[in-house]
Amino acid sequence: MTTGDGSDRAGATGPADTTALQTALVDWYTDSHRSFPWRETTDPYEILVSEVMSQQTQLSRVIDAWRAFLDRWPTTAALAAADRSDVVGFWSAHSLGYNNRATHLHEAAQQVETDYDGAIPRTPAELSELMGVGPYTANAVASFAFNAGNAVVDTNVKRVLYRAFEGIRDDDDPDYRPLANELLPDGTSRVWNNAVMELGAVACQQTPRCDEAECPLREWCHAYQTGDFTAPDVPTQPSFEGSRRQFRGRIVRLLGEHDEMELDALGHRVRVDYTPDGEYGREWLRGLLSDLADDGLVRTEYRGERTVVRLE
Incomplete structure (x- = not known):
């Protein structure tokens, strides 16, 4: 992020020059990201459905369910008018996890119709008022639909930040949001958040694939340079890493x-x-x-x- 004095920095825990890092990550994502249909739309309802479906469900399994759901209930108005038992039945039939996610999504659609004149709100704060929409989902929808979110911080993003930047390891229970937001280039939450999450899912996995996935952060990454690939969800060193x-x-x-x-x-x-x-x-x-x-x-x-x- 470029600061007011024209210098490039990302705080004590980030790199001295974030511009090159940002460019490398966005270029990597643009050139080689996985294709998912919800990445090809900016419709907030379609994105909200994908985010709720993706909670603890493999993305490959979500694709067909997401398309079928939208074929059946293509708008918030259609979903709000649906019988709740039909929505829950669909959810269960497609093995999409806890049924309360279906009921919350149904209630959120009714809120949009009654409280927001059928238009899904644009800001994370407003989105958080919808039933079942927590801070992460609210920020994701604001980012991917409206390019108006803060940095998204999920398990994949935490793993990337913890491995890449040595300074964040100073705290036993680090707050990742300040660093994540400092790294976020202004006005690019849609592509940036997608890029960081993709990096964690494809390259910076629990057992990382730095070279195989051509991770664009290798030049700056503390873990890559030292061989210490521990992370919040990787408490012990994978046997290959650092060997x-x-x-x-x-x-x-x-x-x-x-x-x-x-x-x-x-x-x-x-x-x-x-x-x-x-x-x-x-x-x-x-x-x-x-x-x-x-x-x-x-x-x-x-x-x-x-x-x-x-x-x-």
Whole structure:
């Protein structure tokens, strides 16, 4: 976020320059996000239905149910006029979780018709007045329908923030909202919130897929640079993360992107805390390269004062 004095910062827990991070994440999302039908609409009713259905239900299972629901009740007026038992029966038949979500959605539609003249409210505060609509859902609808929300903070977003920014780990029970809102570019809550949530779902999973999913935050991410992938919903370190096997894989990927790399340049790309004479320095890196050489994958060449590494 650009501040009033023109500098780029995201507070003590964020990166010094958020502009590049924001651009990288939005570009990644724009180029490669998963396609869901509710991402192709800005109709607030359609988005509200998708958000309620998606609570603790796999998105792949929601698609057909969402389409069928809207075919049957395409507007808040149609849903408000429906028999509640029909709505609950639909919910149960499609295995969409607790039936009270169906009754709350039905009541919310009646509120929209009677209290808001058939128009779903635009702000998180007003949306929170609807039956069954909590702060998260209210903010999501405001963001995705009206591009007028704050940062959305769900489990996926918490995991991304906790791993990416070291400072947020200082608190035993951190409040993620200030950092999430500082990172939110002005006027872009629709694409930004979708992008952060997608990152948590696709790349920054409980067992992360940083390289496979080409996570755009790798350059800034504390977890990626140190190998510590613990998170609020990942209390213990996944066995692969931070392992020698993971760093060997990172070396192979980097060398695959370059014809060759000098030893120290490679080390700094493999982990941010690499220092030639430190604990994670040349001796540590040579050990990894020795393992890879034994497997016939890399070759180290000595050219005068330069040490160069390349794939076999």
